[in-house]
Amino acid sequence: MKRVLTTLLLVLASLTVTHPAQAGVLRIRGADVSSLAKSEAYGGLYRDARGRAGDALRILSDAGLNYIRLKVWVNPADGYNTKARILPIAKRAKARGMKLLVDFHYSDTWADPGKQFKPAAWESLPLDRLAQAVYDHTYDVLAALRRQGTTADMVQVGNEINGGLLWPDGSNSDWPSTARLLNAGYDAVKRVSRATEVVLHLANGGDNGLYRWWFDNAAAHGIRYDVIGLSYYPYWHGTLETFQANLNDVATRYGRPVVVVETAYPFTTEDDDGWPNIIVSAEPYPGYPATPQGQAAMLAKVADIVRQVPDGLGLGLFAWEATWTGVKGNGWDPADPASGNGWENQALFDYADRALPALRALGHS
Incomplete structure (x- = not known):
């Protein structure tokens, strides 16, 4: 009888113990809300799935999200x-128990693979002073x-x-200079808080050759860094299969956690603000239509791939710029108040300002 009970206990244990990568919800279920402060200032509204207006961060938190991301320009x-603008948003998020990822662009405007412009105030600085x-x-x-x-x-x-960053000085055509600048940022982070994790972030999340070369x-x-960050937009950055292969490879090859700091998918092909949308295909990725259901399914799929990392x-x-709805005045160009938003069809709120199914799918991923 004792042997039977022991065997039964072992069987039950094997059924209930799961691999850490597959257990429960993901540690990070987040949204980039960098445009939120400006949206609210220009009259942007947010509603939960039942249509009730309220604080966007409360709606995100109630849906299960536990992290926000805020970019910083100089x-x-x-x-x-800027510092002054992110402080109130950070306070609101933390009051709801959410965590915070700060995304330094080290520029006065957008920094991405095609442009890493120095802030105007730093343009003439030699490398030593630029690192400072x-x-x-x-x-x-x-x-x-x-x-x-x-x-x-x-x-x-x-x-x-x-x-690289802060071109031309920090271009990775000169890796020692790239390292000097990145390590200056790392040291500043750790001086403020040793517990804060430092992320190095590349785009093109399905390009394994790029990631191996870079890291x-x-x-x-x-x-020096703690976490590898990736952008993965399925209509630009390769198949889901190549993305999964790269994610698994870099995590195991470099022994670092990985996080998708940017992903998105459209819920419609319609426009809301008179400014052309960036993604207009009815099915930007095979099998995932540009519908509320297709958007939710894609975010759930990306989350599942992250969950399966060894x-x-x-x-x-x-989800990138989840709250960037079609609010007049809150366009993409900080120097042009007349610019519009080509991203509102990929937000997590529809054109009636109501939370989309993808929000709940992300919050429960």
């Missing part, structure tokens, strides 16, 4: 995405967050830095 023309400027700016923003009791949980030192060089040149190294994902 001196943008419109005055948004990176350190001082990073420290200043993060220390302000800490002082108000909203210490950043994760920090990106650079945004989509496939080709092999990072190792060779002593670049050894529990898949942390989670962020």
Whole structure:
């Protein structure tokens, strides 16, 4: 009888114990809400799935999201995405128990694989002073967050830095200079909070050759970091299968956790603000139509791929600019108030300002 009970207990244990990468919800179920402060200032409204108006962060939190991402520019023309603008959003998020990823672009405007423009105030600085400027700016923003009791949980030192940052000095045609600048940011983060995780973020999440080349060089040149961040947009960055293969490879090859800091998918092909949408196909990725259901299914699929990363190294994902709805005045160009938003058909709120099914799919991923 004792042997039978022992065998039964072992069988039950085998049924209930799961691999860490497959157990429960993801550690990070997040949304980039960088445009939220400006949207609200220009009259943007947000409603839950039942149509009740309320605080966008409350709606995100109630849907199960536990992280926000906020970008920081140095001196943008419109005055948004600065230290002063992110502090109130961070306080609201932390009050709801959400965590915070700060995304430093080290520019006055968008930084991505095609452009890494220096802030105007830094343009003439030699490398030593440029590294000091990176350190001082990073420290200043993060220390302000800490002082108000909203210490950043994760920090990106650079945004989509496939080709380096702060061109031409930080271009990775000169890896020692790239390393100097990135490590200046790393040191500033850790001086504010040793517990804050530093993310290095590349785009093109399905390009394994890029990631191996980049992070092999990072190792060779002593670049310090804690987490590998990826952008994966399924209509631009390769198949779901190549994305999964790259995610699994870089996590195991470099022994670092991975997080998808940017992903998105359209819920409609319609336009809401008179500015052409970036993605207009009725089925941008095979099998996933540009519908509310297709958007939810794609985010759920990306989340499932992250969950399956070996050894529990898949942390989670962020829907990019989830609250960037078609609000007049909240366009893409900080220097042009007349610019529109080509992204509102990929937000997690529809054209009646109501939370879409993808929001709940992300919150329960």
